[in-house]
Amino acid sequence: MNHIASRLDNAVRALCPDIARRVEKRSERRSTEIGLWRELACCVLSSQVSYQLALSATERLSRIGVFSRVYGNDSSSVFHQQIFEALSAPLNVEGRQIRYRFPKTKAAQLSVTRDRIKSADIRLSTLVYCKQNDYEKRRRIMSLVCGFGPKQTSMFLRNASSSYSLAILDRHALRFMNVVGLVSEQEITMSSTLRQYEAIEGRFDRYAVGIGYPTGYVDWAVWIVMRAFHGMGRS
Numbered sequence: 001m002n003h004i005a006s007r008l009d010n011a012v013r014a015l016c017p018d019i020a021r022r023v024e025k026r027s028e029r030r031s032t033e034i035g036l037w038r039e040l041a042c043c044v045l046s047s048q049v050s051y052q053l054a055l056s057a058t059e060r061l062s063r064i065g066v067f068s069r070v071y072g073n074d075s076s077s078v079f080h081q082q083i084f085e086a087l088s089a090p091l092n093v094e095g096r097q098i099r100y101r102f103p104k105t106k107a108a109q110l111s112v113t114r115d116r117i118k119s120a121d122i123r124l125s126t127l128v129y130c131k132q133n134d135y136e137k138r139r140r141i142m143s144l145v146c147g148f149g150p151k152q153t154s155m156f157l158r159n160a161s162s163s164y165s166l167a168i169l170d171r172h173a174l175r176f177m178n179v180v181g182l183v184s185e186q187e188i189t190m191s192s193t194l195r196q197y198e199a200i201e202g203r204f205d206r207y208a209v210g211i212g213y214p215t216g217y218v219d220w221a222v223w224i225v226m227r228a229f230h231g232m233g234r235s
Contacts, residue, residue, distance in 0.1 A: 005180045008225060012176075015221040016213045023217065028162055036124040036160055037067040040113070043156045044147045045087075045106055056091040057100050070114055080111035109147035116144045128157065134165045135198075142194065150197040164216025167201045172226035173219050174200075182207060 001009065031039065041061060046054035061067065064086055069079070087103035100106070117124060127141055138153045145153070154166040167173065169192075177183040182203045192200070201215075208218040 001180060008176060008229065009180055011225045012218065012221045013211055015224060016211060016217055019217045019220050020213060023162075023164065026162060030125070030129060031160055033070075033123060033125050034067045036128060037070050038062055039160050040124065040145065040156055041067070041110060043152045043159070044109055044113070044145070045100075047147065047152065049101055050093075052093050053091060053098055053100060056093050056098075057087055060086050060091065071118065076111055076115055079114060080107050083107040083110055106147070112146040113144065116146070120144065128160050134163050138166060139194070150192065150194050150201075158216060164214045167204045167215050167219045168223075169197060169200060169204065169219075170223070172223050172230075173204070176222045176226050177204065177207075180207075 038058060038061075042054055042058040045057050061083060064082065066079075066082060066086070074082075084103050084107035087100045087107060090097040090099050117127075127137065127144070130137070132140070134157060137157060138150060141156070142148050142150065142153050145156075148156070151169055154163075154168045157163040157166060158168060171188075174183060174188045177200070178185060178188055183200055187196075187200060204219065205215050208215045211218055213221075
């Protein structure tokens with residue numbers, strides 16, 4: 001392990017106890033059905049845009065009552081149009097008016113997801129809080145949520161149910177894994193199928209076991225360390 005890799009590894013290991021303390025203080029209350037739909041939408045909307053923009057878009061959808069009408073009688077076309085119109089107008093992001101980049105695509109994804117879950121005659125809360133292990137939940141949710149890959153689904157389960165057994169392999173985690181020799185440069189940029197994702201996740205799991213903390217604690221520590229590392233101009 002080279003000097004930079006050693007520094008990053010040491011920083012992650014040093015941060016894990018603090019992450020464990022943060023997790024212990026978190027409430028384990030279950031989200032409401034509306035809260036879960038809001039979280040799902042935010043994860044769908046955050047793909048390829050900033051989190052703040054996705055959050056602003058989600059808040060607008062919440063204000064117009066989209067999530068409270070998911071199981072209502074609105075047709076697919078009406079539901080889609082409501083979301084499309086809401087996402088098409090400029091959004092206030094930290095005092096600036098910014099347009100969301102993909103109103104048509106994301107409106108379609110959320111509308112299709114709503115149709116799939118209604119057709120399956122199941123509630124989102126049942127999917128999230130059932131007794132299946134998190135890997136099985138991820139596969140099931142990916143099959144129903146249009147626009148969800150393994151990373152977004154893992155993030156959704158983390159935020160919705162405080163699941164720390166799955167890794168959120170974002171660009172920060174993958175870059176860290178590359179620096180410390182867990183993945184190749186090619187694996188960072190390739191389009192990841194669930195099978196490829198789980199193979200890389202397995203390497204991250206083994207790294208976390210070596211540190212002695214759950215996978216989710218370690219990838220949270222990695223996220224913090226790599227954001228600071230990139231902020232120092234060393235990306």
